[in-house]
Amino acid sequence: MTYLAKPKLHHPSLPRNALGYTRRDYEGPVSTLCAGCGHDSISAAIIQVFFELAIPPHRVAKLSGIGCSSKTPTYFLGQSHGFNTVHGRMPSVLTGANLANRDLVYLGISGDGDSASIGLGQFAHLMRRGVNMTYIVENNGVYGLTKGQFSATADRGSKSKAGYSNEDEPIDLVMLALTLGATFIARGFSGDKAQLVPLIKAAVQHKGAAIIDVVSPCVAFNNHPGSTKSYDYVRAHNETVNFLDYMPERPAIVDEGAPGSVTTVTLHDGGAIRVRRVAADYDPRRKVAVMSYLEAAREAGEVATGLLFLDESVADLHDAQNTVERPLNALADADLVPGSAALARLNAALR
Amino acid sequence: MRPIERVNDFVVKFANVNGSGSASANGLFARAVLRMGVPVAARNIFPSNIQGMPTWYEVRIVEAGWRGRRGGVDLAVAMNPETWNGDVAELEPGGYLLYDSTRALTAGRMREDIVLLGVPLTGMCAEMYSDPRQRQLFKNIMYVGALAALLHIEPEVIEKLLAEQYAGERKAPLLDANRAAFRRGHDYVKAELPAIGLRMERRDRVGSRIFVDGNSAAALGAVYGGATVCAWYPITPSTSVAEAFKRYCQKLRVDPATGKNRFAIVQAEDELASIGMVVGAGWNGARAFTATSGPGISLMQEFIGLAYFAEIPAVLIDVQRGSPSTGMPTKTQQADVQSAAYASHGDTKHVLLFPEDPTEAFAMGAQAFDLADRLQTPVFLMLDLDIGMQDWLTEPFAWDDARELDRGKVMTAEELEAGRDFGRYLDVDGDGVPYRTYPGTHAKRGAYFTRGTSKDRYARYTEEGPAYVDNMQRLLRKFETAKELVPAPAIEKAAQPAKAGVLWYGSTGAPMAEALAALERRGIHLDRCRVRAFPFTDAVADFVAAHDRVFVVEQNRDAQLRGMLVNELGIAPEKLVAVLHYDGTPLTSRFVEREIAEKAALFNVVPMKKVAN
Numbered sequence: 001m002t003y004l005a006k007p008k009l010h011h012p013s014l015p016r017n018a019l020g021y022t023r024r025d026y027e028g029p030v031s032t033l034c035a036g037c038g039h040d041s042i043s044a045a046i047i048q049v050f051f052e053l054a055i056p057p058h059r060v061a062k063l064s065g066i067g068c069s070s071k072t073p074t075y076f077l078g079q080s081h082g083f084n085t086v087h088g089r090m091p092s093v094l095t096g097a098n099l100a101n102r103d104l105v106y107l108g109i110s111g112d113g114d115s116a117s118i119g120l121g122q123f124a125h126l127m128r129r130g131v132n133m134t135y136i137v138e139n140n141g142v143y144g145l146t147k148g149q150f151s152a153t154a155d156r157g158s159k160s161k162a163g164y165s166n167e168d169e170p171i172d173l174v175m176l177a178l179t180l181g182a183t184f185i186a187r188g189f190s191g192d193k194a195q196l197v198p199l200i201k202a203a204v205q206h207k208g209a210a211i212i213d214v215v216s217p218c219v220a221f222n223n224h225p226g227s228t229k230s231y232d233y234v235r236a237h238n239e240t241v242n243f244l245d246y247m248p249e250r251p252a253i254v255d256e257g258a259p260g261s262v263t264t265v266t267l268h269d270g271g272a273i274r275v276r277r278v279a280a281d282y283d284p285r286r287k288v289a290v291m292s293y294l295e296a297a298r299e300a301g302e303v304a305t306g307l308l309f310l311d312e313s314v315a316d317l318h319d320a321q322n323t324v325e326r327p328l329n330a331l332a333d334a335d336l337v338p339g340s341a342a343l344a345r346l347n348a349a350l351r
Numbered sequence: 352m353r354p355i356e357r358v359n360d361f362v363v364k365f366a367n368v369n370g371s372g373s374a375s376a377n378g379l380f381a382r383a384v385l386r387m388g389v390p391v392a393a394r395n396i397f398p399s400n401i402q403g404m405p406t407w408y409e410v411r412i413v414e415a416g417w418r419g420r421r422g423g424v425d426l427a428v429a430m431n432p433e434t435w436n437g438d439v440a441e442l443e444p445g446g447y448l449l450y451d452s453t454r455a456l457t458a459g460r461m462r463e464d465i466v467l468l469g470v471p472l473t474g475m476c477a478e479m480y481s482d483p484r485q486r487q488l489f490k491n492i493m494y495v496g497a498l499a500a501l502l503h504i505e506p507e508v509i510e511k512l513l514a515e516q517y518a519g520e521r522k523a524p525l526l527d528a529n530r531a532a533f534r535r536g537h538d539y540v541k542a543e544l545p546a547i548g549l550r551m552e553r554r555d556r557v558g559s560r561i562f563v564d565g566n567s568a569a570a571l572g573a574v575y576g577g578a579t580v581c582a583w584y585p586i587t588p589s590t591s592v593a594e595a596f597k598r599y600c601q602k603l604r605v606d607p608a609t610g611k612n613r614f615a616i617v618q619a620e621d622e623l624a625s626i627g628m629v630v631g632a633g634w635n636g637a638r639a640f641t642a643t644s645g646p647g648i649s650l651m652q653e654f655i656g657l658a659y660f661a662e663i664p665a666v667l668i669d670v671q672r673g674s675p676s677t678g679m680p681t682k683t684q685q686a687d688v689q690s691a692a693y694a695s696h697g698d699t700k701h702v703l704l705f706p707e708d709p710t711e712a713f714a715m716g717a718q719a720f721d722l723a724d725r726l727q728t729p730v731f732l733m734l735d736l737d738i739g740m741q742d743w744l745t746e747p748f749a750w751d752d753a754r755e756l757d758r759g760k761v762m763t764a765e766e767l768e769a770g771r772d773f774g775r776y777l778d779v780d781g782d783g784v785p786y787r788t789y790p791g792t793h794a795k796r797g798a799y800f801t802r803g804t805s806k807d808r809y810a811r812y813t814e815e816g817p818a819y820v821d822n823m824q825r826l827l828r829k830f831e832t833a834k835e836l837v838p839a840p841a842i843e844k845a846a847q848p849a850k851a852g853v854l855w856y857g858s859t860g861a862p863m864a865e866a867l868a869a870l871e872r873r874g875i876h877l878d879r880c881r882v883r884a885f886p887f888t889d890a891v892a893d894f895v896a897a898h899d900r901v902f903v904v905e906q907n908r909d910a911q912l913r914g915m916l917v918n919e920l921g922i923a924p925e926k927l928v929a930v931l932h933y934d935g936t937p938l939t940s941r942f943v944e945r946e947i948a949e950k951a952a953l954f955n956v957v958p959m960k961k962v963a964n
Binding site: 056057058059061063073074078079080081082083084085086089091092093094095096097098099100101103104121122124125129318321322323324325328329330331333335336337338339340342343346347350351 | 385559560561562563571574575577579580582603604606609610611612613614615616617619620621623624625626627628629630631632633634635636637639653654657661747748749750751752755756788789790791792793794795798799800801802803812
């Protein structure tokens with residue numbers, strides 16, 4: 001495999017964002033994933049999100065584990081530092097990176113094997129620590145690079161391409177994140193970019209642990225009849241609970257539309273999201289109601305998508321650590337080294 | 352029976368029950384000896400338990416300043432009925448047994464060749480205190496009073512130590528109660544017991560030295576080394592490293608203006624997450640470390656390899672212990688040397704530092720962060736339980752205020768803007784160490800994708816064989832560069848020209864000076880090499896080359912460092928004679944002396960007639 005650079009020349013009329021960047025500045029080299037892979041749609045959505053939010057690409061740190069999904073950070077945000085870490089252990093690396101520099105935007109890209117199988121422990125602790133980041137699980141229920149084994153999110157009874165049936169109970173990362181204290185929880189579908197882009201935008205602006213479980217069909221190993229993560233299956237069973245509009249600045253007046261159908265939520269950065277409810281009884285800020293809704297949808301064989309849970313009231317890891325505003329990696333010697341006089345006092349106390 | 356008679360040179364061993372509050376009383380005793388101007392070598396011997404199990408504290412009072420255990424006990428303070436028989440049996444002939452005489456001893460179970468010193472501690476405590484917890488706690492201070500009287504420790508010294516410990520109005524009642532218990536024990540001995548042959552006399556042999564454990568010292572070294580991120584998981588005997596780091600940071604690293612922390616400490620869910628966080632923070636330009644022990648190092652293997660290949664600075668403080676499981680983990684060993692040196696998959700080699708005591712644990716603890724940044728690689732600070740958890744009389748910590756933290760080769764936004772060529776894995780200077788950028792440095796230049804392998808000099812993805820080999824060869828050059836940066840060995844000539852040498856590292860040094868002095872008296876002269884780091888510098892190779900035989904003393908079964916010397920320096924194995932101690936107890940000078948003397952005779956290091964002398 002080689003490194004495929006895209007041509008640097010582009011048409012002068014390409015639209016530019018508030019920073020003067022074109023969409024091309026947010027792209028990476030050409031993807032080497034299979035044609036039609038859901039993951040590439042997610043990469044495209046991420047490119048659109050950061051372009052439209054006008055976040056400087058170099059201020060984003062993108063981290064991943066191992067697997068098809070974890071390869072994708074190469075294919076977007078080419079001007080960002082990226083880190084392809086250890087299988088199932090990206091959450092700890094991201095946590096450490098976040099502690100070192102609180103000023104960057106952190107994007108964790110993982111898959112269902114990476115997060116729900118080998119990495120379930122780190123996934124759980126990442127959520128409960130409230131690390132300020134967006135964590136995207138590109139969930140296809142299958143191991144691609146090793147060619148078609150079930151992962152821990154594969155539904156019971158779903159069939160592998162080789163014809164085997166999965167008899168294990170699936171892990172629902174959304175429900176898990178809910179019980180672990182994640183403060184922004186969403187589910188999307190790689191085939192529905194219109195829904196996915198505002199979800200990622202809102203997650204990026206959320207201060208705290210934001211997770212989006214994106215069902216992303218594997219065209220090579222999990223897109224056949226009998227799979228519950230195929231394009232056809234998800235399209236047929238998608239239960240959209242709401243749509244988001246993300247507004248980067250606090251709007252002066254919000255047109256609420258029909259009463260009860262739109263909720264405006266102000267985020268920490270002053271921006272806001274408008275949640276247009278589709279399911280009439282759905283309120284993403286009531287955890288108990290969310291749990292019962294999700295369980296009911298699961299029983300009915302539906303895949304609930306949208307912004308499923310949001311809590312803007314909880315502090316993030318840096319608040320809990322009470323760290324200084326200046327990034328820890330930018331502290332000077334004088335901030336860090338107490339010097340010989342302090343050491344003399346410590347010595348004196350040890351005699 | 353002749354009772355032992357010694358001044359400022361004897362071993363006192365306390366036998367206690369875990370959780371009975373004896374630790375602070377025993378520490379008080381050791382500090383009192385130091386305040387009398389006489390050095391001590393003190394060691395806790397404890398089980399893997401919180402409360403109720405036997406525990407011992409051994410204080411070697413040693414005017415000559417030897418740092419190791421001697422072996423044997425001259426005075427036992429037998430406060431644990433459960434271990435009574437063993438404690439009595441361990442006494443040297445002519446030794447002394449201080450015991451609680453509240454109840455009469457059963458006849459027929461006592462040695463004839465020791466001196467019995469009965470003090471009715473329980474009875475006196477029952478008279479003085481009504482609260483059961485107080486009765487227990489003050490019994491400890493009371494035996495310190497009895498010891499002070501027996502050994503001629505000036506009572507004012509202990510009263511002053513108590514006053515320092517219980518300073519302030521709030522603690523005044525505690526001070527009075529402790530003083531009363533101390534005096535009661537002291538006065539009882541003065542009135543009721545005869546003088547004994549063990550005695551202290553005031554000297555001035557402690558100087559400016561401090562009394563501190565190596566884990567605290569390493570943690571303080573991390574503070575001075577500029578560490579800002581600590582991620583760890585509790586494991587004996589390393590836990591107190593992270594706890595001390597927190598204590599020192601709260602004292603030294605809180606911004607006075609805002610009250611905010613210039614540090615972050617995460618107790619992770621396991622060792623994998625600990626090292627992952629360290630790697631993430633190191634990748635992002637913060638100085639980060641973890642503290643662990645052998646089993647933790649095992650769990651961290653995959654990440655250590657990633658950090659090696661991705662060239663990410665990380666510091667691992669490995670406080671070695673007996674492994675695995677529980678039990679031996681409260682005992683000391685040097686048995687992680689090879690698993691640390693070659694940790695992980697693929698071809699890897701790591702920098703190890705071997706401090707010999709808390710003073711070096713501090714110095715190398717700080718230096719480890721400079722080395723990690725300069726070499727962009729994991730660096731192991733190899734402590735062990737003996738250095739880490741025991742209080743040592745050691746030279747005071749020192750810091751040069753002119754010293755700057757060495758961040759290594761980090762390309763700045765200005766350099767990138769000026770168009771300087773940036774290849775993350777490009778060997779610009781020929782030393783194998785490339786430049787790195789911190790994430791977020793420059794809008795258009797300097798970003799790269801970090802992977803383990805499969806990359807070229809510009810961090811572009813490739814699976815080409817030559818690119819892999821090119822990178823691996825550069826990593827070897829980098830390891831060569833490390834030889835020039837790590838602490839050099841401490842080499843010392845014997846008093847007489849010697850054909851043989853002895854080599855050791857870490858806490859093994861504690862009994863070595865004493866053992867070598869004893870060997871010299873037997874006519875065995877050995878040149879000394881204390882290895883302080885891996886990779887081995889040329890001076891280590893030269894030392895081995897210059898001698899016919901070299902004894903390699905270490906605390907593990909498989910002669911791990913010896914094996915590394917053979918492999919890394921291409922030394923003929925028969926040249927290196929292993930001297931191994933690995934039962935979990937700290938090495939004694941008697942053991943080293945005996946082992947080397949026997950092997951020296953075997954290998955003709957000295958003429959047979961000399962040994963016979």
